[in-house]
Amino acid sequence: xxxxxxxxxxxxNWALADDAARTEAYAQHGRFTAMxxxxxxxxxxxxxxxxxxxxTVRDDGGGEFILTDGPYAETSEQLGGFYLVEAADLDExxxxxxxxxxxxxxxxxxxxxxxx
Amino acid sequence: xxxxxxxxxxxxxxxxxxLLAGEHRSLDVAEEALADAYAKAVATWxxxxxxxxxxxxxxxxxxxxxxxxxxxxxxxxRKLPLLITDDDTTAPSGTGPVPDERLRLIxxxxxxxxxxxxxxxxxxxYITGLRTREIARLxxxxxxxxxxxxxxxxxxxxxxxxxxxxxxxxxxxERLDTVLHVxxxxxxxxxxxxxxAALTRDELADEAIRLAAVVAELMPGERDVSALxxxxxxxxxxxxxxxxxxGDLVRLSEQDRSAWHRHDIDxxxxxxxxxxRGTGESRFLIEAQIxxxxxxxxxxxxxxWDRISALYARLEQRTGSPVxxxxxxxxVAEAQGPAAGLALLEGLDTALAGxxxxxxxxxxxxxxxxQRAQAHxxxxxxxxxxxxxxxxxxxxxxxxxxx
Numbered sequence: 001x002x003x004x005x006x007x008x009x010x011x012x013n014w015a016l017a018d019d020a021a022r023t024e025a026y027a028q029h030g031r032f033t034a035m036x037x038x039x040x041x042x043x044x045x046x047x048x049x050x051x052x053x054x055x056t057v058r059d060d061g062g063g064e065f066i067l068t069d070g071p072y073a074e075t076s077e078q079l080g081g082f083y084l085v086e087a088a089d090l091d092e093x094x095x096x097x098x099x100x101x102x103x104x105x106x107x108x109x110x111x112x113x114x115x116x
Numbered sequence: 117x118x119x120x121x122x123x124x125x126x127x128x129x130x131x132x133x134x135l136l137a138g139e140h141r142s143l144d145v146a147e148e149a150l151a152d153a154y155a156k157a158v159a160t161w162x163x164x165x166x167x168x169x170x171x172x173x174x175x176x177x178x179x180x181x182x183x184x185x186x187x188x189x190x191x192x193x194r195k196l197p198l199l200i201t202d203d204d205t206t207a208p209s210g211t212g213p214v215p216d217e218r219l220r221l222i223x224x225x226x227x228x229x230x231x232x233x234x235x236x237x238x239x240x241x242y243i244t245g246l247r248t249r250e251i252a253r254l255x256x257x258x259x260x261x262x263x264x265x266x267x268x269x270x271x272x273x274x275x276x277x278x279x280x281x282x283x284x285x286x287x288x289x290e291r292l293d294t295v296l297h298v299x300x301x302x303x304x305x306x307x308x309x310x311x312x313a314a315l316t317r318d319e320l321a322d323e324a325i326r327l328a329a330v331v332a333e334l335m336p337g338e339r340d341v342s343a344l345x346x347x348x349x350x351x352x353x354x355x356x357x358x359x360x361x362x363g364d365l366v367r368l369s370e371q372d373r374s375a376w377h378r379h380d381i382d383x384x385x386x387x388x389x390x391x392x393r394g395t396g397e398s399r400f401l402i403e404a405q406i407x408x409x410x411x412x413x414x415x416x417x418x419x420x421w422d423r424i425s426a427l428y429a430r431l432e433q434r435t436g437s438p439v440x441x442x443x444x445x446x447x448v449a450e451a452q453g454p455a456a457g458l459a460l461l462e463g464l465d466t467a468l469a470g471x472x473x474x475x476x477x478x479x480x481x482x483x484x485x486x487q488r489a490q491a492h493x494x495x496x497x498x499x500x501x502x503x504x505x506x507x508x509x510x511x512x513x514x515x516x517x518x519x
Contacts, residue, residue, distance in 0.1 A: 001200070001277045003277075087277075088200065088279075089200040089277045089278070089279035090227075090229055090276050090277040090278050090279065091278075091279055091283070091287075093277070094229070107276075109275055109276050109277055
């Protein structure tokens, strides 16, 4: 099964991190990716820019769009990046999530659309 | 007399469901096929004359029903997410006409990715075979609510890819702990259900004890399983002495000990002896030893409070729970006097804010120290926080005594 690992963290921590801390964080992600590659489990993933760069576009239902500055939900932890991984089952996906740096990881199955 | 189909339901449901779910990789298909088979049994078995091998009969009919269902609803069912199984674990375990695959069903129902209430509902529904309306009654919710809870949980198992298998050895202990907590949750839910009938309470406790026996049968030798069974049996042995004829709670020190179930106590002590072999001490093992210390005291005065205090201290160290600290304070008050107990209650106010047990315990200890004004005030605080009429009545009568 394919799973999305959605990484949530407090953006302040990242903004305040010094160079050494950032280098270490990227090294952790590098090791994580290497581990996934070894298992042939990588299906994608990206780091997202902080939410102060986000724009939320909302359909008001009447054909108009309302644009707001900022993320969809103002929470203390924000989505900061994601991986797409191939795992045998939820247990394996949870094992990957535990190996990820980041405060909170949400594990979501990706809907499989078989070829008709 | 119970219809033979009903007897067979209770005796074989979990086993049959576990096997069919693996074969068809769907809890829904297994459940519906089994319902068809039992309906057919009710219609065709003459009372007193079940087939020689009811389980094998039911399995054959259910397998046919499942196959029919797949054929009739092929298009719709192709879209269903299937349970994830390992082919190498589908090898039959155990002997007899129906291989016993309940262990993987238990681990799936008690998966930590499911909400605790969902784990409890699934386990009661599929392992013990309780019907949805029965589980709803035991948990004081409507049948529709319980049905929705079960449907949601089943859907999550299938769509999130919760595997249908016994966890790998490395994770087994941690996962077994989750299973045991589900069992204990069923048990304590029974003890908590003070608003329900006493009968309901005992039924839930019985189910929990039955469930633990199934786990013990499937994982023989697991000391933690024995510890939990011992704990539940030693507590459940007191069921008939816990309430008086009006349904009011009777405190341990005032219970008629001749009403305790001797057989349960003996069995509990035997299991405890097994659980204590080897090293390491789980939370359940400490709690079982506390229950045993009470169960083996012939009179309240014979209670070994020093030992109970020491056990609570170890349990507090392990769990850091404020409720355990409160129980420890009560035990220490018995062993060393009320002042020592009161001292241990210091610092619990924030953690136990809103709980009547804390002011109730304080009131009791102030009473023993002859501090009537403080006792009176603490009883008043406890009454304001008590959750049930039974508790309020009891506290009010105690307050009366110090007025």
